[in-house]
Amino acid sequence: NHTQKKKLAAQRLENRRKAALAEEEKKKATAMKPWSKEELTCLAKATKKYPAGGSNRWDAISNFISNSLQLPIPRSKEDCIAQYNILVATALAPMQKDAKATTAAAKLAVNTPAPATNGNGAPAEVKAVATEAVTWTEEQDKMLQDGLAKFPSKMDKNERWSSIAKGVKGKGKKECVSRFKAIRDALKKKK
Numbered sequence: 001n002h003t004q005k006k007k008l009a010a011q012r013l014e015n016r017r018k019a020a021l022a023e024e025e026k027k028k029a030t031a032m033k034p035w036s037k038e039e040l041t042c043l044a045k046a047t048k049k050y051p052a053g054g055s056n057r058w059d060a061i062s063n064f065i066s067n068s069l070q071l072p073i074p075r076s077k078e079d080c081i082a083q084y085n086i087l088v089a090t091a092l093a094p095m096q097k098d099a100k101a102t103t104a105a106a107k108l109a110v111n112t113p114a115p116a117t118n119g120n121g122a123p124a125e126v127k128a129v130a131t132e133a134v135t136w137t138e139e140q141d142k143m144l145q146d147g148l149a150k151f152p153s154k155m156d157k158n159e160r161w162s163s164i165a166k167g168v169k170g171k172g173k174k175e176c177v178s179r180f181k182a183i184r185d186a187l188k189k190k191k
Helices: 002-032 037-049 057-069 077-097 103-111 125-135 138-150 157-166 173-190
Strands: none
Touching: 037 057, 037 077, 037 173, 057 077, 138 157, 138 173, 157 173
């Protein structure tokens, strides 16, 4: 009886190992599958719909893509993050070659209409999303959120935004106000 229990335990362990390997293979197959233009477009839309700093952003983006396109094998949040990073690097490569590429140039790129694709089949929206993502880091978003919590809206607006901007490394008052409005508008659209 004791030997039989050991065999059952060993068999369960082996079955779990096989299931884990199968799941890992499935993930690899999905990750290696090239992204279609529809998926890339959906990724660009999702990154605009769910701005940086939002809770569970990448889970929401992954679900948005999978549900919008009715994918048989859904894209994981890791797939979405990896593809987004590739698109950001691709979209910003020309700007990085130019030593004079600054945050102002990045802002200009956000407001400038782009061609239909970026040359790699990625949608034009990706350029705007990529440059916006680079102009604000997660750390800066966190600093902005902390400042918004620390300085109440009852304060004089000019004084409040000046105080918030002092706490956000590398950003001025206008940039903080603009970022706040962009996130607020994105959240309003989401509702």
